[in-house]
Amino acid sequence: MEISPQILQWIGYMASGIIALSMALNSIVKFRWVNLLGAFMFSIYGFMIGAFPVMLLNSIIVFVDIYYLYKIYSKPNLFDILKIRGDNKYLLKFLDFHKKEIKQFFPEFEYKPEMNTISFFVLRNMAVAGIFLAHRKDENTLSVGLDYVVPEYRDYKNGKFLYFSLKDNFIKAGYKYIEAKSTSPQHIKYLKKLGFKQEGNRLIKNLED
Numbered sequence: 001m002e003i004s005p006q007i008l009q010w011i012g013y014m015a016s017g018i019i020a021l022s023m024a025l026n027s028i029v030k031f032r033w034v035n036l037l038g039a040f041m042f043s044i045y046g047f048m049i050g051a052f053p054v055m056l057l058n059s060i061i062v063f064v065d066i067y068y069l070y071k072i073y074s075k076p077n078l079f080d081i082l083k084i085r086g087d088n089k090y091l092l093k094f095l096d097f098h099k100k101e102i103k104q105f106f107p108e109f110e111y112k113p114e115m116n117t118i119s120f121f122v123l124r125n126m127a128v129a130g131i132f133l134a135h136r137k138d139e140n141t142l143s144v145g146l147d148y149v150v151p152e153y154r155d156y157k158n159g160k161f162l163y164f165s166l167k168d169n170f171i172k173a174g175y176k177y178i179e180a181k182s183t184s185p186q187h188i189k190y191l192k193k194l195g196f197k198q199e200g201n202r203l204i205k206n207l208e209d
Contacts, residue, residue, distance in 0.1 A: 008048055015041035026151030036065035079161040081120040086113025102148055105184045109146055122158055129153040140176040159194045171207050178205045
């Protein structure tokens with residue numbers, strides 16, 4: 001079946017758009033997946049128009065993306081926490097460096113070290129993947145002030161480590177609930193995926209569930 005030039009042209013436009021979108025993504029995992037799709041479409045486009053160098057180049061990119069995705073998903077992720085003091089210099093530099101994006105997800109966040117009951121960096125294969133700051137709201141509730149993950153590690157694994165793997169630690173410390181507040185739709189979606197339930201303007205996770 002012969003495909004019209006207009007359809008071929010739109011396939012080329014779509015492939016170009018997907019490649020351009022991949023370049024704008026912060027997450028390495030998302031970049032690889034989107035780039036893979038764009039390169040796959042470009043290889044089909046190259047085949048259909050008889051541009052075999054285009055097909056060959058993008059086929060190679062497809063295999064490169066598959067290779068790196070395999071490495072990402074097969075690599076064991078070793079999580080740990082590094083407890084920090086309120087005046088830790090690296091902490092202060094970290095907050096300053098990421099302040100623009102932190103404000104985007106946590107517009108009401110203001111660093112008050114005296115409030116923190118729990119403060120630690122989340123380490124992923126010994127690299128700092130995020131930060132967790134929280135304080136005791138009442139006898140049973142831990143209120144999250146900041147749960148920020150750097151762009152390279154936004155794949156829910158940090159959240160699963162925090163709220164599932166560390167659940168027993170929080171319970172041993174006397175907490176039954178974790179409370180979080182957010183006005184960011186993206187962050188609210190993240191919290192709900194991790195088991196938080198919306199109650200008014202806050203989200204609550206029951207640690208005993």
